[in-house]
Amino acid sequence: MDTKITVKNAATYTQEEAVNASLQYFKGDSLAATVWVNKYALKDSEGNIYESTPNDMHHRIAAEIARIEAKYPNAYTHQQVFDLIKDFKYLVPQGSPMTGIGNPYQIASLSNCFVIGNDNSDSYGGIMKTDQEQVQLMKRRGGVGHDLSHIRPKGSPVKNSALTSTGLVPFMERYSNSTREVAQDGRRGALMLSVSINHPDAVDFIDAKLEQGKVTGANVSVRIDNNFMKAVQADAPYIQKYPIFSDNPLYTKEISAKDLWDKIIHNAWKSAEPGILFWDTIINESLPDCYADLGYKTLSTNPCGEIPLCAYDSCRLLAINLLSYVEKPFTAAASFNFTLFKEHVAAAQRIMDDIIDLELEKIDAILSKIDADPESDEVKLVEKNLWLNIREKAREGRRTGIGITAEGDMLAALGLRYGSDEAVDFSENLHKILAVEVYRGSVNLAKERGAFGIYDSEREKNNPFVLRLKEADSQLYYEMQEYGRRNIALLTIAPTGTTSLMTQTTSGIEPVFLPVYKRRRKVNPNDKDVRVDFIDEVGDSWEEYVVFHHRFKEWMDVNGIDTTKNYTQDELDALVQQSPYYKATSNDVDWLSKVRMQGRIQKWVDHSISVTVNVPNETPQEVVAQLYMQAWEAGCKGVTVYRDGSRSGVLIAATEKKEEKTADVLPSIFPVKRPYVLEADVVRFQNSKDKWIAFIGLIDGRPYEIFTGLADDEDGIALPRWVTEGLILKNKNDDGSTRYDFQYKNTRGYKTTIEGLSHKFNPEYWNYAKLISGTLRHGMSIEKAVDLINSLQLDSESINTWKNGVARALKRYIVDGTEAHGQKCSNCNSVNLIYQEGCLTCKDCGSSKCG
Structure with a gap:
C-alpha cells in the first residue's frame, strides 16, 4: 500500500519510510539515520514528515540561500550551494540553521546560541x-x-x-x-x-x-x-x-x-x-x-x-568538514588540498552572511507572531523587546560562527598522531589559514554588500587578533582598513555533537573517542540462533557487538583489512596498534599537549574553542590544577576537564573487563539506626492540576526517606516558595510516639520548625510513604525504588497521582548514565534507555522524556 499522503500540497513520509530511506543514504548507519529523521527532517507540529533523506533537506537549504544570494552581486545558484553542502562533505550548517532554514512549519530562530x-x-x-x-x-x-x-x-x-x-x-x-x-x-x-x-x-x-x-x-x-x-x-x-x-x-x-x-x-x-x-x-x-x-x-x-x-547578541554555526580536503587519505601519499579549502572557506563565510539575512526574516516572523497573539501588550512586552534587541544586534553586527569538524580524523588520514608536535604544528598552520581566508571573505563581502554598521578601524588598531592578521597577511589588513568587513566577529570551534554523526567523523577539534567500542542490544534468550554475551542484574539478556569508528573502518578498507571478520580482543588491539589512531584517543592524548594545542589554535579563533581535556580516573587533583594553570599560560580562553568516571558514560570500551554487578540492595550504605537529624531537599511538582510538595531526607546526598502530599491547602503544608532545603528531625511526642519535624532558616536566619510531617498529609499517603522509605533505608537502588513505585497497582486515583509524584521526585537522584530497564522509547521503541538528569533519554534516537 502506498503510505504517502498529501498535506499542504507536499508529500509526507511515515517514520519507517524516512528512517529506511535515510538508512540507505547513510550506508547502513542506523544511529545517523534515526537522529537525522528525529532532529532535522522537516516536519510539522502534528508529526508529519516532509523529507525522507538529507538530500531533501540540503535542497531546501540551498533554495533559501540562493534566494538571498539573488539580492547581491555575483550570486551563487541553487546548484552551487547544494554542491557545497550535500552529503555533509564540505560545509555543514549546524543545528538551528539545518532545522530552520526554509521551514514553514516552525516559527523559530536560526541562531544556535544567545546571551541575555x-x-x-x-x-x-x-x-x-x-x-x-x-x-x-x-x-x-x-x-x-x-x-x-x-x-x-x-x-x-x-x-x-x-x-x-x-x-x-x-x-x-x-x-x-x-x-x-x-x-x-x-x-x-x-x-x-x-x-x-x-x-x-x-x-x-x-x-x-x-x-x-x-x-x-x-x-x-x-x-x-x-x-x-x-x-x-x-x-x-x-x-x-x-x-x-x-x-x-x-x-x-x-x-x-x-x-x-x-x-x-x-x-x-x-x-x-x-x-x-x-x-x-x-x-x-x-x-x-x-x-x-x-x-x-x-x-x-x-x-x-x-x-x-x-547582551542580546546571537550566533549561527557552520562547520567545515576538514577530512574532505585530505586527498588519498590513510595512504603514504596523503595530502591536504589547501587550494580547495581556501575556496570553500570564502564560500562558507558568504553563506553564513546569507543566513544572517534569513535570520532577520525569521525574527520578523517571530515579531509578527507576537503581535498577532491575543494577549495584552503588557503581557507581550518583555518578549517583544527581547526580539527587537536581538534583531538590532544581528542587523548591526552580523556576527558569524564558522568552525570545523573532523580535526582528529583529518590528522589520522594524513598519518599524523593527534597531540604530536608535528600534528600540532600542522593544525596551527591550518587554523591560521582558516582565519586569514575567513577574514578575507568578510572583507570581500564588505566590498560588495557594505561593512557592518559600526565598523571603525581606529577602534580595532591595537587588538591582538587584528595585529596577528596584519602580520600574517598585510594586504588583507590594509584592505580591511579601507573597506571594512561585513561581520563583527567570525570564527569559533563548537562541539559538533549530532553534526559529527552526520559527517561520520570525530567531533570539532577533538581526537577520536574510541576507534573500536562495544554496543549492547537487548535480546530474547528464547529466540533461536541468538548469542547472549551479558546478563544484567535483573536477568535481561544482551548481545554485545563491536562497532568500528567510521574512519577507522575506512583505514581498514584502504589497507586491505577485512572489516566483516569477527575479531578477537587481541586481534582488535593489534589492529589499533597498526593504525594512525593508536595512542591518539581522547584518553590517550597527553593532557599537556592538548592544552598547548588548544592555546596555539586559539590565537587564530576570534571567539573561542569548545574542548574537553580527558584525564584518567586515577589522575590526582594536583594534575588538574597544573592543567588549568597551563591553560591560562598557554592563552586558552576557557577549559573544561573530564576525569574518566567522574560522570557516568555511555559507551563501553572494547577491552575485556570484569562486569561490575550493580546490586539492587546495598545494605552497607546507611547506618543501622536512623540519625536524629537528616539534611533534606524540598521538591515541588504538579500532578494533574494539583500542587504537591515532597520532603526528601538525605544521607550523603542519597535519598533515605520521603514525606509528600498536597501543598498549600488545609490538608497539606504551606511553605514559602524560596525554601528548597532544611532538616528533618526525629522527635518524640508527649505520649512517647515518634514524629518527624521539618526545620528551615527564615530570611532573617532564624530557625522555623513545622512539626509532624507524618501527620500533615493524608494518612493514606503516609502508609505508602513508609513503604517507600523502608526500601530506601535498606539500600534499594533509587532506580529500583522508582520501578517498584511505578509497579504498584492501586485502585485509588489520588494514590496513583501520589505515586507518580513520588517517582518523579526520586528520579532526580538517579545517577546520570544509569540504564533504565523494562521501558521502551516512546519515539523509536528502543529499549536502550538511560537516565540523564532525572529524565529518560534514548541512546539510539536521542529523544528525552521527563516527568
Missing part, C-alpha cells in the same frame, strides 16, 4: 525579566547564557520585606528549573550560568552543583581574571567586591586565592564542573569589545563556552 541579561540591574524585576527572556528564547530552540555577577551577595541589605539578599544560589536554581521546564522539540533547553571570581558569593556558586539534584538544568563556569591567577601563583590574598571591580564597592571580602582555587580544582576533578573562563584573555582578544561602549560588551558565553557574547 545585564551587568548592573540587581532588582527582582531585572532578575525576573532575565528569567522570562531565557524561557522565551528556549521555546524558539536557542541555547542561552547569562551572567549572575550583578546580583548582590548573600546577607547584604535590601529595601524590601526580606531585609537581606538571598545571594546567587536561589536564582541559579530558578534559572535551572526554568530550563528544565521548557521543551524544544523533544529536548530540554540549554543554559550557561557564569559568575566573576571577583564576586563575594563565588564560592557558593562553585559549590552549588555538588549537591545532587541541584542546578541540574545548567552548565556553570567561573569568570577568572589575571589578578586572581597571579594571586594563586603567589599564594596571596585576593579582594572580592560588590559591585565587581568597582572603585567604590558596597561590600568587600578578602579571601585566600589559593583556597578558592583548590575548591574549583576539587569540584572540577570530582564532577567536571565548574568550567573556567579566562575572562581577561577573552576581553582583551575580543573584537566586539572594541565596541563595548556601543553595546557590545561581552557578558557571558553560550552553554558550550565557545561563543562569548554581549
Whole structure:
C-alpha cells in the first residue's frame, strides 16, 4: 500500500519510510539515520514528515540561500550551494540553521546560541525579566547564557520585606528549573550560568552543583581574571567586591586565592564542573569589545563556552568538514588540498552572511507572531523587546560562527598522531589559514554588500587578533582598513555533537573517542540462533557487538583489512596498534599537549574553542590544577576537564573487563539506626492540576526517606516558595510516639520548625510513604525504588497521582548514565534507555522524556 499522503500540497513520509530511506543514504548507519529523521527532517507540529533523506533537506537549504544570494552581486545558484553542502562533505550548517532554514512549519530562530541579561540591574524585576527572556528564547530552540555577577551577595541589605539578599544560589536554581521546564522539540533547553571570581558569593556558586539534584538544568563556569591567577601563583590574598571591580564597592571580602582555587580544582576533578573562563584573555582578544561602549560588551558565553557574547547578541554555526580536503587519505601519499579549502572557506563565510539575512526574516516572523497573539501588550512586552534587541544586534553586527569538524580524523588520514608536535604544528598552520581566508571573505563581502554598521578601524588598531592578521597577511589588513568587513566577529570551534554523526567523523577539534567500542542490544534468550554475551542484574539478556569508528573502518578498507571478520580482543588491539589512531584517543592524548594545542589554535579563533581535556580516573587533583594553570599560560580562553568516571558514560570500551554487578540492595550504605537529624531537599511538582510538595531526607546526598502530599491547602503544608532545603528531625511526642519535624532558616536566619510531617498529609499517603522509605533505608537502588513505585497497582486515583509524584521526585537522584530497564522509547521503541538528569533519554534516537 502506498503510505504517502498529501498535506499542504507536499508529500509526507511515515517514520519507517524516512528512517529506511535515510538508512540507505547513510550506508547502513542506523544511529545517523534515526537522529537525522528525529532532529532535522522537516516536519510539522502534528508529526508529519516532509523529507525522507538529507538530500531533501540540503535542497531546501540551498533554495533559501540562493534566494538571498539573488539580492547581491555575483550570486551563487541553487546548484552551487547544494554542491557545497550535500552529503555533509564540505560545509555543514549546524543545528538551528539545518532545522530552520526554509521551514514553514516552525516559527523559530536560526541562531544556535544567545546571551541575555545585564551587568548592573540587581532588582527582582531585572532578575525576573532575565528569567522570562531565557524561557522565551528556549521555546524558539536557542541555547542561552547569562551572567549572575550583578546580583548582590548573600546577607547584604535590601529595601524590601526580606531585609537581606538571598545571594546567587536561589536564582541559579530558578534559572535551572526554568530550563528544565521548557521543551524544544523533544529536548530540554540549554543554559550557561557564569559568575566573576571577583564576586563575594563565588564560592557558593562553585559549590552549588555538588549537591545532587541541584542546578541540574545548567552548565556553570567561573569568570577568572589575571589578578586572581597571579594571586594563586603567589599564594596571596585576593579582594572580592560588590559591585565587581568597582572603585567604590558596597561590600568587600578578602579571601585566600589559593583556597578558592583548590575548591574549583576539587569540584572540577570530582564532577567536571565548574568550567573556567579566562575572562581577561577573552576581553582583551575580543573584537566586539572594541565596541563595548556601543553595546557590545561581552557578558557571558553560550552553554558550550565557545561563543562569548554581549547582551542580546546571537550566533549561527557552520562547520567545515576538514577530512574532505585530505586527498588519498590513510595512504603514504596523503595530502591536504589547501587550494580547495581556501575556496570553500570564502564560500562558507558568504553563506553564513546569507543566513544572517534569513535570520532577520525569521525574527520578523517571530515579531509578527507576537503581535498577532491575543494577549495584552503588557503581557507581550518583555518578549517583544527581547526580539527587537536581538534583531538590532544581528542587523548591526552580523556576527558569524564558522568552525570545523573532523580535526582528529583529518590528522589520522594524513598519518599524523593527534597531540604530536608535528600534528600540532600542522593544525596551527591550518587554523591560521582558516582565519586569514575567513577574514578575507568578510572583507570581500564588505566590498560588495557594505561593512557592518559600526565598523571603525581606529577602534580595532591595537587588538591582538587584528595585529596577528596584519602580520600574517598585510594586504588583507590594509584592505580591511579601507573597506571594512561585513561581520563583527567570525570564527569559533563548537562541539559538533549530532553534526559529527552526520559527517561520520570525530567531533570539532577533538581526537577520536574510541576507534573500536562495544554496543549492547537487548535480546530474547528464547529466540533461536541468538548469542547472549551479558546478563544484567535483573536477568535481561544482551548481545554485545563491536562497532568500528567510521574512519577507522575506512583505514581498514584502504589497507586491505577485512572489516566483516569477527575479531578477537587481541586481534582488535593489534589492529589499533597498526593504525594512525593508536595512542591518539581522547584518553590517550597527553593532557599537556592538548592544552598547548588548544592555546596555539586559539590565537587564530576570534571567539573561542569548545574542548574537553580527558584525564584518567586515577589522575590526582594536583594534575588538574597544573592543567588549568597551563591553560591560562598557554592563552586558552576557557577549559573544561573530564576525569574518566567522574560522570557516568555511555559507551563501553572494547577491552575485556570484569562486569561490575550493580546490586539492587546495598545494605552497607546507611547506618543501622536512623540519625536524629537528616539534611533534606524540598521538591515541588504538579500532578494533574494539583500542587504537591515532597520532603526528601538525605544521607550523603542519597535519598533515605520521603514525606509528600498536597501543598498549600488545609490538608497539606504551606511553605514559602524560596525554601528548597532544611532538616528533618526525629522527635518524640508527649505520649512517647515518634514524629518527624521539618526545620528551615527564615530570611532573617532564624530557625522555623513545622512539626509532624507524618501527620500533615493524608494518612493514606503516609502508609505508602513508609513503604517507600523502608526500601530506601535498606539500600534499594533509587532506580529500583522508582520501578517498584511505578509497579504498584492501586485502585485509588489520588494514590496513583501520589505515586507518580513520588517517582518523579526520586528520579532526580538517579545517577546520570544509569540504564533504565523494562521501558521502551516512546519515539523509536528502543529499549536502550538511560537516565540523564532525572529524565529518560534514548541512546539510539536521542529523544528525552521527563516527568
